[in-house]
Amino acid sequence: MTIYTVTYTYDENRADDRAGLLPEHRAWLTGKKDDGALIEAGVYTDSAMALLLFRFDSILTAERELDADPFAVAGLITSRVLHAWKPGWGPVAALAEA
Known part of the structure; x- marks a missing residue:
């Protein structure tokens, strides 16, 4: 498996919309964590x-x-923005080797 860094830039004019969807976004993140895809956010x-x-x-x-x-x-x-990333050391480096 490859580790990817992902950077999101949000539409600053839609902060209220983002706040309204935050529970669904967090549920989606939880699902990605539970299936082993999400490392950190x-x-x-x-x-x-x-x-x-x-x-x-x-x-x-x-x-x-x-x-x-x-x-x-x-x-x-x-x-x-997505980048394939190879951590050289630290706790995430062990995940890259798994």
């Missing part, structure tokens, strides 16, 4: 952005799964 405190770490078998799978995020379905994400 969190928002930046200084911007309308988030960083997520996932394990997927391919970039195509990553894109398909991320397209199903309720925030993406609702058009609340203005930019999504």
Whole structure:
């Protein structure tokens, strides 16, 4: 499995819409965590952005799964950037080897 870093940039003009969909988004994240795909997720405190770490078998799978995020379905994400990432050391590095 490959680890992917994912950066979301949110539409700052739709913060209320994002807040309204937050329970569905968190349920989606919980499902990804439960199936072993989600490693970590969190928002930046200084911007309308988030960083997520996932394990997927391919970039195509990553894109398909991320397209199903309720925030993406609702058009609340203005930019999504994915990178395959190989951690060199630390707790996430062990996940990359699994």
